[in-house]
Amino acid sequence: MTTQTTDLLNALGVPSSAYTGGTLKVRSPIDGATIGVVHEASAEDMRAAVERGHAAFLQWRNVPAPKRGELVRLFGEELRKHKADLARLVSLEAGKVSSEGEGEVQEMIDICDFAVGLSRQLHGLTIASERPGHRMMEQYLPLGVVGIISAFNFPVAVWAWNSALALVCGDTCIWKPSEKTPLTALATQALFERAVARYEGAPAHLSQLLNGDAAVGEAMVDHPKVALVSATGSTRMGRAVGPRVAARFGRCLLELGGNNAIIVTPSADMDLAVRGILFGAYGTAGQRCTTTRRVIAHESIHDELVARLDKARAQLKIGNPMEAGNLIGPLIDKGSFDAMQAALAAAREQGGQVSGGERALAEQHPDAFYAVPALVRMPAQTEIVKHETFAPILYTLKYKTLDEAIALQNEVPQGLSSAIFTNDIREAETFVSASGSDCGIANVNIGTSGAEIGGAFGGEKETGGGRESGSDAWKAYMRRTTNTVNYSRELPLAQGVKFDI
Numbered sequence: 001m002t003t004q005t006t007d008l009l010n011a012l013g014v015p016s017s018a019y020t021g022g023t024l025k026v027r028s029p030i031d032g033a034t035i036g037v038v039h040e041a042s043a044e045d046m047r048a049a050v051e052r053g054h055a056a057f058l059q060w061r062n063v064p065a066p067k068r069g070e071l072v073r074l075f076g077e078e079l080r081k082h083k084a085d086l087a088r089l090v091s092l093e094a095g096k097v098s099s100e101g102e103g104e105v106q107e108m109i110d111i112c113d114f115a116v117g118l119s120r121q122l123h124g125l126t127i128a129s130e131r132p133g134h135r136m137m138e139q140y141l142p143l144g145v146v147g148i149i150s151a152f153n154f155p156v157a158v159w160a161w162n163s164a165l166a167l168v169c170g171d172t173c174i175w176k177p178s179e180k181t182p183l184t185a186l187a188t189q190a191l192f193e194r195a196v197a198r199y200e201g202a203p204a205h206l207s208q209l210l211n212g213d214a215a216v217g218e219a220m221v222d223h224p225k226v227a228l229v230s231a232t233g234s235t236r237m238g239r240a241v242g243p244r245v246a247a248r249f250g251r252c253l254l255e256l257g258g259n260n261a262i263i264v265t266p267s268a269d270m271d272l273a274v275r276g277i278l279f280g281a282y283g284t285a286g287q288r289c290t291t292t293r294r295v296i297a298h299e300s301i302h303d304e305l306v307a308r309l310d311k312a313r314a315q316l317k318i319g320n321p322m323e324a325g326n327l328i329g330p331l332i333d334k335g336s337f338d339a340m341q342a343a344l345a346a347a348r349e350q351g352g353q354v355s356g357g358e359r360a361l362a363e364q365h366p367d368a369f370y371a372v373p374a375l376v377r378m379p380a381q382t383e384i385v386k387h388e389t390f391a392p393i394l395y396t397l398k399y400k401t402l403d404e405a406i407a408l409q410n411e412v413p414q415g416l417s418s419a420i421f422t423n424d425i426r427e428a429e430t431f432v433s434a435s436g437s438d439c440g441i442a443n444v445n446i447g448t449s450g451a452e453i454g455g456a457f458g459g460e461k462e463t464g465g466g467r468e469s470g471s472d473a474w475k476a477y478m479r480r481t482t483n484t485v486n487y488s489r490e491l492p493l494a495q496g497v498k499f500d501i
């Protein structure tokens with residue numbers, strides 16, 4: 001275990017007993033070193049945690065929302081204080097370059113700020129009643145225990161998107177993080193506990209963390225007292241989780257895989273497009289749900305654009321993500337590198353011309369998996385292009401008409417993020433219109449990744465349909481009641497129905 005990791009975990013308030021002597025081995029993707037051996041929860045532990053979380057909910061739901069916001073404000077303070085350490089731990093455990101690690105923690109701070117404001121704005125409507133002396137209104141009330149399943153590539157921000165909102169909405173949380181990133185989860189939980197210690201009157205077990213594999217997640221998914229399961233990960237995971245929650249009529253918020261495209265039209269600012277595509281495709285070593293996986297370029301500019309992308313791609317600095325200047329960190333593990341190689345082999349078979357994609361730094365880091373970012377010129381949108389490979393592979397395609405480009409963009413099973421680079425207002429408006437992109441996110445002149453906290457985040461089709469983070473995403477964490485109040489001395493029935501006794 002490296003001293004760097006233990007120092008960070010110490011500073012973040014995680015006792016060494018939490019990451020030694022367990023059964024879940026944690027390895028840093030940077031060099032393959034073991035950086036912790038974490039204790040795993042069982043399905044039985046999960047069921048007990050849900051009962052505790054439900055007991056806490058029965059108290060927390062009666063605390064006024066702005067007072068609940070105060071706890072999230074304190075948590076935001078802890079995050080501000082410990083941003084650098086938590087960001088470093090994200091880099092160590094998930095392999096993100098330093099500025100992206102810091103960006104991830106900043107996202108947590110941003111959602112806390114958003115949630116604090118929201119705690120004074122959990123509003124319903126007042127609606128005109130058809131009956132005299134009556135008033136109709138709707139209220140949003142606390143929902144219950146929220147189960148949060150998160151993926152390795154945003155090991156802490158996604159939890160914060162869910163929990164900051166859930167806590168101000170009066171819910172309690174149980175977190176089952178990725179088995180690949182349990183240390184950042186332990187650190188986040190420790191920071192949350194510090195905020196709880198500074199808050200008067202918080203019930204115990206407001207937010208609980210249970211590390212473990214899919215079986216622990218399944219115990220949460222099946223528990224009838226988990227009112228909402230918010231699950232982030234692959235479409236394969238969503239296919240397992242969604243029907244199980246539906247079978248018990250629970251609520252589900254799914255944030256699954258993406259296969260995001262950027263359309264580049266002849267009028268586009270080419271410098272902007274190149275920069276937007278490079279960050280979108282190769283930032284985070286292609287391991288974002290919003291990573292740009294396809295470029296659909298007009299035939300008149302395709303070759304020039306792709307030549308520029310290919311040249312810049314080959315110059316991207318690969319290496320230890322914690323060293324300044326490196327832009328491409330490692331893939332999370334060998335499985336991920338193998339999946340990348342299999343996708344490139346399939347692309348070749350399907351007519352693709354591949355640049356890059358080979359293993360990098362293997363001599364320096366035999367137990368880590370760095371890859372040269374790949375660019376693949378495809379003759380058509382074949383099967384492999386429609387598949388999300390969680391690695392830095394960018395497929396390029398040509399189009400003749402904008403309708404054809406939009407059809408290609410929408411032809412994949414996923415529907416998370418999309419973008420168009422154009423200076424033609426007709427093209428831009430068409431792209432964001434009803435007959436344009438079918439994704440949950442459709443951008444103009446910025447790339448597909450790096451969303452802000454203020455908007456609702458999520459996607460359609462196999463991405464799962466969920467929305468998290470800003471706008472009115474909070475409504476998923478509450479139950480809506482419609483109340484009709486009669487302040488008259490009569491009892492008129494709706495729709496003029498008579499029932500005279």
Ligand code: NAD
Nearest residue numbers: 151152177178214217218233234237240255256257258289
């Ligand atoms: P994964 O699906 O392998 O694992 C995600 C989480 O689900 C883990 O915590 C895992 O233990 C859990 N899990 C897996 N099977 C389960 C089951 N049957 N029941 C309960 N829990 C189960 O995903 P990953 O490799 O960690 O992350 C990469 C994937 O996540 C990509 O597909 C990426 O696009 C997606 N992702 C989506 C978003 C989004 O907001 N749409 C954000 C981040 C990542």
